[in-house]
Amino acid sequence: MPTRRQTYRPFSFYRFSRNVSQIFINAILLLISFIFLLPLIVVISASLSDEQTLAKHGYSLLPQNFSLAAYEYLFLAPDRLLRAYSVTIFVTVTGTLLGLLVMSMLAYALSRPEFKWRKPFSFMLIFTMLFSGGLVPTYLLITQVLQLKDNILVLILPYLVIPWFVFILRSFFAGLPQELIEVARVDGASEWRIFFQIVLPLSTPALATVGLFMILIYWNDWWLSLLYINNPNLFPLQYLLFSIMRNAEFLTSNSNTGLLMGVELPTQTLRMAMVVVAMGPIATAFLALQKYFIRGALIGSLKG
Amino acid sequence: MIHLTDTPSQEKKRWPFTKAISLSAALARFLRDLQKNGAFLLMSLPGFLLVIVFSYLPMPGIIIAFKNFKANLGLWNSPWVGFKNFEFLFATDIAWRITYNTIFLNSIFIFTSILGSLGLALLLNEVRIKWLARFYQSAVFFPYFVSWVIVGLFGFAILNYDNGLMNVTLERLGYERVDWYKTPSYWPAILTITNLWKGAGYWSIVYLAAMMGISPDYYEAAELDGASRWQQITRITLPLITPLIIINFLLSVGRIFFADFGMFYYVTRDSSLLYPTTDVIDTYVFRALRRLGDFGMAGAAGLYQSLVGFLTILFANWVVKRVDPEKSIF
Numbered sequence: 001m002p003t004r005r006q007t008y009r010p011f012s013f014y015r016f017s018r019n020v021s022q023i024f025i026n027a028i029l030l031l032i033s034f035i036f037l038l039p040l041i042v043v044i045s046a047s048l049s050d051e052q053t054l055a056k057h058g059y060s061l062l063p064q065n066f067s068l069a070a071y072e073y074l075f076l077a078p079d080r081l082l083r084a085y086s087v088t089i090f091v092t093v094t095g096t097l098l099g100l101l102v103m104s105m106l107a108y109a110l111s112r113p114e115f116k117w118r119k120p121f122s123f124m125l126i127f128t129m130l131f132s133g134g135l136v137p138t139y140l141l142i143t144q145v146l147q148l149k150d151n152i153l154v155l156i157l158p159y160l161v162i163p164w165f166v167f168i169l170r171s172f173f174a175g176l177p178q179e180l181i182e183v184a185r186v187d188g189a190s191e192w193r194i195f196f197q198i199v200l201p202l203s204t205p206a207l208a209t210v211g212l213f214m215i216l217i218y219w220n221d222w223w224l225s226l227l228y229i230n231n232p233n234l235f236p237l238q239y240l241l242f243s244i245m246r247n248a249e250f251l252t253s254n255s256n257t258g259l260l261m262g263v264e265l266p267t268q269t270l271r272m273a274m275v276v277v278a279m280g281p282i283a284t285a286f287l288a289l290q291k292y293f294i295r296g297a298l299i300g301s302l303k304g
Numbered sequence: 305m306i307h308l309t310d311t312p313s314q315e316k317k318r319w320p321f322t323k324a325i326s327l328s329a330a331l332a333r334f335l336r337d338l339q340k341n342g343a344f345l346l347m348s349l350p351g352f353l354l355v356i357v358f359s360y361l362p363m364p365g366i367i368i369a370f371k372n373f374k375a376n377l378g379l380w381n382s383p384w385v386g387f388k389n390f391e392f393l394f395a396t397d398i399a400w401r402i403t404y405n406t407i408f409l410n411s412i413f414i415f416t417s418i419l420g421s422l423g424l425a426l427l428l429n430e431v432r433i434k435w436l437a438r439f440y441q442s443a444v445f446f447p448y449f450v451s452w453v454i455v456g457l458f459g460f461a462i463l464n465y466d467n468g469l470m471n472v473t474l475e476r477l478g479y480e481r482v483d484w485y486k487t488p489s490y491w492p493a494i495l496t497i498t499n500l501w502k503g504a505g506y507w508s509i510v511y512l513a514a515m516m517g518i519s520p521d522y523y524e525a526a527e528l529d530g531a532s533r534w535q536q537i538t539r540i541t542l543p544l545i546t547p548l549i550i551i552n553f554l555l556s557v558g559r560i561f562f563a564d565f566g567m568f569y570y571v572t573r574d575s576s577l578l579y580p581t582t583d584v585i586d587t588y589v590f591r592a593l594r595r596l597g598d599f600g601m602a603g604a605a606g607l608y609q610s611l612v613g614f615l616t617i618l619f620a621n622w623v624v625k626r627v628d629p630e631k632s633i634f
Binding site: 018021022025026028029030032033034036037039040042043046054055056057058059060102103105106108109110112114115116117121124125128129130131132133134135136137138139140141144145146157158160161163166190191192195216219220221222223227238239241242245268271272275278279282283286287290293294 | 340343344430460501594599
């Protein structure tokens with residue numbers, strides 16, 4: 001029976017200092033991670049706390065007087081939340097799919113050297129990254145000319161074409177083996193067929209990355225609803241959270257005027273539970289898909 | 305690095321000065337081009353139209369800055385007032401305040417964000433245990449996925465006067481409570497921390513990837529020569545990613561005139577007492593437009609931002625082009 005040979009490893013200062021610095025580095029990173037996660041921990045704990053205890057003792061790292069009351073209340077009358085959820089899901093799904101289609105078609109055309117007006121079209125896109133009319137003219141256009149106020153389209157259309165993503169897709173398409181396209185063309189395939197049957201299937205990594213960023217943009221958007229949505233039925237998730245926060249403030253600051261009669265005051269634990277419910281799915285999904293984001297971050301900054 | 309051309313253009317255009325082209329020949333050529341490029345034109349059409357509508361149609365609207373806008377008259381029929389709106393804007397100290405806050409805070413953000421994310425990337429690069437490295441990355445990356453509305457609520461949990469984590473902790477340690485949302489002097493620091501928290505994970509991963517792209521040969525050679533880990537960092541890692549740092553720095557400088565509206569609006573809870581240190585151009589334009597309904601002033605401030613912003617972006621891009629032509633926007 002072979003025995004493991006005992007090797008004598010002389011003390012090495014190099015190895016020792018390396019181990020010490022490894023411990024040190026990990027300790028610092030653990031601390032940093034804790035600080036980064038702190039707000040999340042505090043909010044989750046608050047959502048699981050008892051309302052009175054929270055009001056009295058304040059926010060803390062651990063739930064105080066553990067209670068699921070906030071979530072029970074939330075799911076007892078979930079109409080508004082469900083509505084907001086469905087608006088957000090609809091906008092996110094439609095916007096992402098449509099945006100991917102529109103942007104990749106544009107990017108493909110811009111990536112083809114045969115396309116005669118490729119240069120002016122690219123310049124038009126680049127110029128929008130340098131100069132914009134600004135908020136006021138855009139606001140007037142959308143509300144007065146296009147009359148899109150309180151229309152669900154206003155939550156989708158403005159983000160469909162994001163020049164930066166178009167350029168990412170374009171450089172990806174330009175990097176595909178051009179022989180494939182040439183061969184298909186010789187075989188008589190139309191540009192549309194080449195695009196849909198050869199280019200798109202080969203481009204799933206780029207489409208996935210851009211798609212994930214689009215999902216994030218649409219899911220987390222509060223800007224378009226802040227500007228253009230007044231109808232509570234069209235509130236997306238983010239804006240619902242904001243309006244509840246604002247209304248709660250309004251009510252508490254007017255609580256002695258009798259306005260409160262018959263109005264249910266959103267409580268702190270409830271608000272924190274809403275944050276968790278609003279954030280939960282996207283945060284989990286995105287942590288799972290992190291590597292695609294990392295890839296996207298790299299395309300954006302290194303190869304864009 | 306966005307090239308206007310991906311491949312060298314094959315056809316060199318020689319303008320036929322010698323022979324006059326008749327109108328019909330030109331038209332025929334145009335039609336032939338249309339036919340030849342028809343599929344590409346159709347493909348780019350939807351995206352192109354959206355860009356025209358949402359980016360180009362608003363542009364003529366900048367004339368609102370020179371008008372006394374009346375909703376019932378519409379943009380075109382409202383009376384011209386010349387530079388009146390700008391005079392009003394620059395007569396008060398508002399213009400100075402929002403310009404100063406925007407540039408001052410953005411400068412702090414740029415430096416802290418680069419230093420913070422670079423430091424974080426260097427630390428992450430040293431971790432040898434895979435699963436721990438993944439945990440750290442997720443923890444610092446997570447704020448990137450959180451919307452500003454939710455960050456605002458996070459802030460509320462920590463900073464609110466009555467029972468926020470900060471005040472509870474301060475009190476427990478025997479200090480006085482602070483009314484954070486009413487004390488402007490704390491906010492440059494609070495916003496800097498928020499900005500760092502939100503973006504450091506993303507940028508550190510960008511730098512980390514660049515570090516991982518460095519060939520291990522350099523490090524092996526250095527180790528043979530007896531270089532310590534620290535020396536390897538300062539002599540190999542940092543010099544090799546300096547170009548990326550410079551480019552990121554310049555691109556952020558190009559956007560120095562544009563503030564992250566979401567942070568300034570939601571994290572400060574739009575508290576008017578904080579305006580002296582937190583009011584930036586973007587929040588001012590928004591407020592003038594939506595709260596005060598002063599379209600002329602909002603338009604003037606917006607145009608001022610667009611124009612100066614345009615110049616800073618051009619300038620930054622010009623410098624980027626000198627550093628690394630591949631990375632310039634155009």
